[in-house]
Amino acid sequence: MFTRRIAVVGAGYVGLTTAACLASLGHRVCCADVDEVKVGQLRRGEVRILEPGLPELVAAGVAAGGLRFVVGAASAVDDADTVFLCLPTPRGGDGAADLSVVESVVAEVRDRLSPGCVVVTKSTVPVGTARRLAALLGRDDVAVVSNPEFLREGSAVPDFLGPDRIVVGSDDRGAAERVAALYARLGAPTVLTDAASAEMVKYAANCFLAMKVSYVNALAELCERLGADVVDVTEGMGHDRRIGRAFLRPGPGWGGSCLPKDTAALASVAVGLGVDFPLLAAAIETNVRQRGRVVAKVRAAVGGALRGARLGLLGLTFKAGTDDLRDSPALAVAELLAGEGAELTAHDPAVPAADPRTSGVVTLVDDPYQVAKDADALVLLTDWPEFRGLDWAQVAELMERRVVVDTRNHLDPEALRAAGLDWHGVGRRPVRC
Incomplete structure (x- = not known):
């Protein structure tokens, strides 16, 4: 039985692993990407990332109806209660992380989010990003949560499903607890901060x-x-x-x-x-x-x-x-x-x-x-x-x-x-x- 409606924005290495693994935990997941070719491949169960176990997990999620793929963030978030941002944060010229893609997507979905929705940063972002995104959203009825990933390439699926720990942080304790609950079946140590x-x-x-x-x-x-x-x-x-x-x-x-x-x-x-x-x-x-x-x-x-x-x-x-x-x-x-x-x-x-x-x-x-x-x-x-x-x-x-x-x-x-x-x-x- 599907327990939560989740949107994952970004079907790259982190996003696709996150979407497939959350679907395997029983959640209903919609994964969005701007690359129409990639979305078409994923709908057909074609995974072009070399990652053991990930193609099988994607195929199982699609077959069970718990995982689907769409083009564009806006079409993914309409009915979601949790939105994961799994977007590139490349190194800028001064060494600092470039948040332009993240901020662009937040601006795109800001008015499409349901009241009570939680926005989660999954990719690595600078300290202070959650507060920065909350200000950009400008909505008191939407909380921002940090939930960093600790995935190693080559073992991403077992790392996600058998983690050393799950870290969830927010200035809204209730929102942090809601995100932590997504992983309850894993029984992993959880750090709420x-x-x-x-x-x-x-x-x-x-x-x-x-x-x-x-x-x-x-x-x-x-x-x-x-x-x-x-x-x-x-x-x-x-x-x-x-x-x-x-x-x-x-x-x-x-x-x-x-x-x-x-x-x-x-x-x-x-x-x-x-x-x-x-x-x-x-x-x-x-x-x-x-x-x-x-x-x-x-x-x-x-x-x-x-x-x-x-x-x-x-x-x-x-x-x-x-x-x-x-x-x-x-x-x-x-x-x-x-x-x-x-x-x-x-x-x-x-x-x-x-x-x-x-x-x-x-x-x-x-x-x-x-x-x-x-x-x-x-x-x-x-x-x-x-x-x-x-x-x-x-x-x-x-x-x-x-x-x-x-x-x-x-x-x-x-x-x-x-x-x-x-x-x-x-x-x-x-x-x-």
């Missing part, structure tokens, strides 16, 4: 995770200099419950749609308020530096100069399990390598050879073995499970120089050594054949 605190939670969490990754990347560099093994070091750290194991894997740096944008936004807020936040500034600086450190590692592996070197790249997305290239550290490293004159061939299981998003930096191929042909080195940049299962003896036969730089410590060094390949990781001693 004011709007500003709820908005701050998302930035606080993501920036802490970014600092943790930057910390372990700096630690990996120390391990290399001191002859220690970062894998053993982080294993020893991770058993401490105060620290935990998550986000303690070194790599080419953090990226994606959230961490770069959220760290820049919080740093911009701190500057604007005259608050010194050196920890966050150092995390951002360390992340940029890490990309250069990866390039230096590749440069050394091919003999000291990259100009004319033929490099094969394994992985381009910012993480495995997604087709997202936004702020990908893999692409950032590729651009730096190309800038030094390297010739790049790349394969990623989620990026087709004709994909225009790589902007001509690399030659994309559909076969991972093609990147090895005549290569002076292979550089693993994204930890796709498929790469561990490659026939490394065949890879070695195809290469000009038998060197692999594993920026994720993803591969089995001994398997590569047995195949006749030198393996160079991050924060670990090289393994040579």
Whole structure:
């Protein structure tokens, strides 16, 4: 039985996951987007986002009648008692989040909202947005609530349906409780707070995770200099419950749609308020530096100069399990390598050879073995499970120089050594054949 009438504005990554999951909880959901082609695809059950479990959830919701898709926000909100705003808030020129799309939609639906309706910001928005939107709405009979998402690409559906916590904030306690009740079936810990605190939670969490990754990347560099093994070091750290194991894997740096944008936004807020936040500034600086450190590692592996070197790249997305290239550290490293004159061939299981998003930096191929042909080195940049299962003896036969730089410590060094390949990781001693 459907219990609430919900409109979700935005059928992107967050919006589509939110709509499909809320429908699976028994609510009647109408999801709106301005892209007519996308809406048509979704009505047919076609999901173009690479996210495990999401196509099945969308199909089930449509088939059950609890999920439908429309063009335009206004047509979705007419009979809704709750409206979720899942809209892009890109990084502006000064690092602050750009709310122009959010404000445009609020202005569009302002006079269409039913009395007693609750407007919910789901995407990451600056602290103070709820009050700003309430003023823009100008309606005492409509409350604004902050309900930040904590979805990881590649596991968004289980993250939504099995969350660590649900955060709901509003200056109207009753409205916050109504939004929290939407998730009652999940039985998750719920934090009810004011709007500003709820908005701050998302930035606080993501920036802490970014600092943790930057910390372990700096630690990996120390391990290399001191002859220690970062894998053993982080294993020893991770058993401490105060620290935990998550986000303690070194790599080419953090990226994606959230961490770069959220760290820049919080740093911009701190500057604007005259608050010194050196920890966050150092995390951002360390992340940029890490990309250069990866390039230096590749440069050394091919003999000291990259100009004319033929490099094969394994992985381009910012993480495995997604087709997202936004702020990908893999692409950032590729651009730096190309800038030094390297010739790049790349394969990623989620990026087709004709994909225009790589902007001509690399030659994309559909076969991972093609990147090895005549290569002076292979550089693993994204930890796709498929790469561990490659026939490394065949890879070695195809290469000009038998060197692999594993920026994720993803591969089995001994398997590569047995195949006749030198393996160079991050924060670990090289393994040579």
